Amino acid sequence: MTRFGGYQNEIYLQGLGGAKPLFSTDPTKLEESAANLLDPGPYAYVAGGAGSAATVRANREAFDRWRIVPRMLTGATDRKLSVSVLGTELPAPVALAPVGVQSIVHPDAELGTARAAASLGLPMILSTASSTSIEEVAAANGAGPRWFQLYWPGDPDVCASILARAKKAGYSVLVVTLDTWTLAWRPADLDQAYLPFLNGEGLAVPFSDPAFRALLEKTPEEDPPSAILRWISLVTGSDRTWEQLTFLREHWDGPIVLKGIQHVDDARKAVDAGMDGIVVSNHGGRQVDGAIASLDALPGIAAAVGDRIDVLFDSGVRTGSDVVKALALGAKAVLLGRPYVYGLAHAGEDGVRHVLRGLLADFDMTMGLSGNADVAALSADALARV
Numbered sequence: 001m002t003r004f005g006g007y008q009n010e011i012y013l014q015g016l017g018g019a020k021p022l023f024s025t026d027p028t029k030l031e032e033s034a035a036n037l038l039d040p041g042p043y044a045y046v047a048g049g050a051g052s053a054a055t056v057r058a059n060r061e062a063f064d065r066w067r068i069v070p071r072m073l074t075g076a077t078d079r080k081l082s083v084s085v086l087g088t089e090l091p092a093p094v095a096l097a098p099v100g101v102q103s104i105v106h107p108d109a110e111l112g113t114a115r116a117a118a119s120l121g122l123p124m125i126l127s128t129a130s131s132t133s134i135e136e137v138a139a140a141n142g143a144g145p146r147w148f149q150l151y152w153p154g155d156p157d158v159c160a161s162i163l164a165r166a167k168k169a170g171y172s173v174l175v176v177t178l179d180t181w182t183l184a185w186r187p188a189d190l191d192q193a194y195l196p197f198l199n200g201e202g203l204a205v206p207f208s209d210p211a212f213r214a215l216l217e218k219t220p221e222e223d224p225p226s227a228i229l230r231w232i233s234l235v236t237g238s239d240r241t242w243e244q245l246t247f248l249r250e251h252w253d254g255p256i257v258l259k260g261i262q263h264v265d266d267a268r269k270a271v272d273a274g275m276d277g278i279v280v281s282n283h284g285g286r287q288v289d290g291a292i293a294s295l296d297a298l299p300g301i302a303a304a305v306g307d308r309i310d311v312l313f314d315s316g317v318r319t320g321s322d323v324v325k326a327l328a329l330g331a332k333a334v335l336l337g338r339p340y341v342y343g344l345a346h347a348g349e350d351g352v353r354h355v356l357r358g359l360l361a362d363f364d365m366t367m368g369l370s371g372n373a374d375v376a377a378l379s380a381d382a383l384a385r386v
């Protein structure tokens with residue numbers, strides 16, 4: 001077995017010595033055990049979706065409508081899982097989705113995630129809504145690849161300052177999230193009257209930013225509520241336009257990716273705007289209740305953009321076979337979201353690593369057992385729609 005699949009043997013061998021894995025990474029059990037160990041507010045915030053959570057469910061159901069058709073005697077003993085995405089060499093086509101306010105699930109927060117991601121060579125995408133600053137996360141991530149996700153502040157000086165800090169701290173790819181210019185109607189959070197940002201969590205990036213601080217009459221330490229509200233007013237609003245992407249291009253000399261693309265025409269616009277990639281995503285069903293399942297949007301978008309830009313995918317990835325399906329339907333890599341956050345909740349850095357190693361092993365073995373030796377050769381021929 002190749003490197004990632006070896007985690008299975010490791011677990012069995014530890015079992016001979018009487019040791020059990022840290023926790024179950026079975027997707028259903030993982031979410032249930034996270035529900036048991038987290039307070040209701042943080043759990044609802046992570047697990048919840050917009051409205052009736054129809055799109056959270058749809059994301060999973062879409063995966064179930066595709067089945068892998070295994071091939072035999074293809075020589076898939078040695079597999080090539082590595083891929084080059086947006087100038088980053090990935091050992092497997094997986095990155096960690098940007099997830100804000102990780103301090104609400106574990107004190108290791110983004111630093112634990114950064115260390116776990118770096119130990120496996122997978123890119124961490126740091127959220128603008130991080131509980132830890134850009135620079136501290138970069139230090140924890142060491143030599144690991146790191147990308148930065150932007151919630152786009154309306155003030156140009158603040159935007160430019162945050163981008164400059166990310167660049168200086170070694171983040172190579174900019175991921176601009178377009179689908180969350182305000183938070184959706186999220187009943188699970190409303191029921192708990194819980195919004196972490198109002199407690200000042202997830203604001204380490206703006207609060208440590210000189211250009212943001214220069215806008216305030218009193219520092220965030222002296223007057224937290226005013227600083228929190230000022231930041232929220234800067235990043236909310238639908239007044240940003242396709243044309244304004246030129247501002248980001250002028251202030252970022254690496255690859256730029258638009259996250260939250262669900263319509264074929266928006267994917268084409270991303271190409272026309274000179275972007276380097278897109279993430280086909282509905283934000284894990286957290287924004288538009290009833291939105292199209294992300295996997296259902298993927299094939300049409302992938303066909304429309306071809307290989308002009310890199311197509312990434314998220315929303316609903318839980319298992320190795322999900323990764324195979326998303327790649328076969330046109331994604332170059334996937335972003336893993338909630339599962340690693342549940343891993344963080346269970347055991348900090350070690351918990352994130354356990355989830356990632358489990359997913360990579362499952363993916364590696366599913367590739368091999370289905371007769372697929374090379375991620376680059378995956379196509380819809382590997383699947384059947386049921």
Ligand SMILES: Cc1cc2nc3c(=O)[nH]c(=O)nc-3n(C[C@H](O)[C@H](O)[C@H](O)COP(=O)(O)O)c2cc1C
Pocket residue numbers: 045046047097098099100127128129149177259281282283284285314315316317336337338339341
């Ligand atoms: C708790 C939580 C916080 C998130 N915060 C961000 C964020 O700060 N920026 C962002 O672009 N996406 C954010 N997302 C969305 C993820 O990047 C990703 O699109 C989503 O989790 C994919 O769905 P899945 O977790 O069901 O696979 C967040 C998701 C969760 C669950």
Ligand SMILES: CC(C)CC(=O)C(=O)O
Pocket residue numbers: 100129180183202283286
């Ligand atoms: C709005 C963000 C700060 C966090 C987020 O993306 C989310 O909760 O889905």
